[in-house]
Amino acid sequence: MLSLSLNFLPSASVSGDKFMLYFTTIFIIGTILFVGTLGVGIYFAFKYKRKSDNDETPYIPHNYLVEFLSVFGISVWVAIFFIWGWRDYKDFISPKMDEYEINVIGQQWNWQIQYANGKTFTNELIVPVDRHIHLAMTSKDVLHSFFIPEFRVKMDTIPGQYTSLRFTPNKVGTYTIYCAEYCGTSHSKMIGKVYVLSQKDFQDWLDGVYQGELAQETKPSNQDSGNGMTLVEAGEHLYRSKTCYTCHTTNGDTLIGPSFKGLFGSEVELIGGTKILADENYIRESLMDPMKKVVKGFSPTMPTYRGMLTDTEINQIVAFIKAKR
Numbered sequence: 423m424l425s426l427s428l429n430f431l432p433s434a435s436v437s438g439d440k441f442m443l444y445f446t447t448i449f450i451i452g453t454i455l456f457v458g459t460l461g462v463g464i465y466f467a468f469k470y471k472r473k474s475d476n477d478e479t480p481y482i483p484h485n486y487l488v489e490f491l492s493v494f495g496i497s498v499w500v501a502i503f504f505i506w507g508w509r510d511y512k513d514f515i516s517p518k519m520d521e522y523e524i525n526v527i528g529q530q531w532n533w534q535i536q537y538a539n540g541k542t543f544t545n546e547l548i549v550p551v552d553r554h555i556h557l558a559m560t561s562k563d564v565l566h567s568f569f570i571p572e573f574r575v576k577m578d579t580i581p582g583q584y585t586s587l588r589f590t591p592n593k594v595g596t597y598t599i600y601c602a603e604y605c606g607t608s609h610s611k612m613i614g615k616v617y618v619l620s621q622k623d624f625q626d627w628l629d630g631v632y633q634g635e636l637a638q639e640t641k642p643s644n645q646d647s648g649n650g651m652t653l654v655e656a657g658e659h660l661y662r663s664k665t666c667y668t669c670h671t672t673n674g675d676t677l678i679g680p681s682f683k684g685l686f687g688s689e690v691e692l693i694g695g696t697k698i699l700a701d702e703n704y705i706r707e708s709l710m711d712p713m714k715k716v717v718k719g720f721s722p723t724m725p726t727y728r729g730m731l732t733d734t735e736i737n738q739i740v741a742f743i744k745a746k747r
């Protein structure tokens with residue numbers, strides 16, 4: 423009965439299950455403590471009620487044992503839940519081996535979902551069951567927040583910056599995406615669907631031969647900006663058309679700028695000696711604010727691409743540089 427009422431919204435991901443175990447445990451212990459404390463209080467109120475007008479309150483000194491046990495007990499209980507919560511949280515947010523990566527762009531008022539094969543969907547996220555999913559997310563305009571209640575995950579999308587959301591769906595089915603950050607007039611309509619398919623169905627879907635129930639429902643949006651190219655291919659195209667190639671190679675040779683070979687995920691040493699991990703946000707910043715973090719041994723001659731690349735194009739360039747890892 424209790425577990426039923428606590429699980430009115432069934433969880434459909436590994437983190438969701440862990441979160442529900444955590445929440446239910448705290449809820450049950452909290453309920454026991456609440457009823458217990460209140461019960462003792464009510465019982466004492468009757469037991470020690472003044473019997474007559476000259477009934478004097480007894481003098482009760484403090485009790486070291488009770489004080490010690492209550493302070494110690496509470497500290498232990500807080501520490502246990504802190505460590506438990508911290509470990510689960512760290513596990514939820516940390517990168518996993520062979521996670522499947524999908525790009526998300528929030529905009530007023532829908533979600534653009536981009537796959538490595540270049541296909542873009544509006545408000546439709548299709549993922550395989552039992553695989554680690556990594557959403558590399560950003561926003562075109564204002565703050566949005568990508569929220570899937572059934573997975574118990576939520577993360578802001580921020581203009582000019584990447585944020586990550588990670589989860590492992592563990593039940594095939596259809597779930598809902600909400601925007602959880604008020605973002606303008608049609609905020610409440612910024613709703614999408616997550617379709618969790620079996621791994622085989624998902625592969626069929628990627629290959630374009632999927633015939634299941636969802637075949638009718640999900641269709642590539644006409645905003646498909648990849649022109650049939652994968653993200654990496656589109657990124658390579660930009661590498662040429664935006665003339666990155668005049669200063670950067672992909673084979674390890676140094677021209678005016680450092681090579682992209684092995685860049686992604688490596689530690690880059692900057693002028694001044696600080697080291698920084700070359701992740702999605704670093705590459706985005708290198709394009710928008712090239713002067714901000716200058717690589718050691720190079721002069722700050724890279725032009726800014728602010729306003730010259732869309733979020734989709736930045737995703738494509740990041741995918742391209744990632745592929746040269």
Ligand code: HEC
Binds near residue numbers: 660661712716
């Ligand atoms: C005029 C030459 C020039 C062009 C064109 C240019 N860059 Fe650069 N880029 C540089 C130089 C020089 C650096 C190193 C100094 C710095 O960090 O600003 C650099 C640094 C970078 C870095 C950081 C590299 C590292 O090893 O940490 C990235 C990423 C990058 N550029 C991407 C691009 C992309 C993508 C394009 C095309 C859209 C591009 N650049 C176009 C000259 C250029």
Ligand SMILES: [Cu+2]
Binds near residue numbers: 528531565566602609
């Ligand atoms: Cu929104």
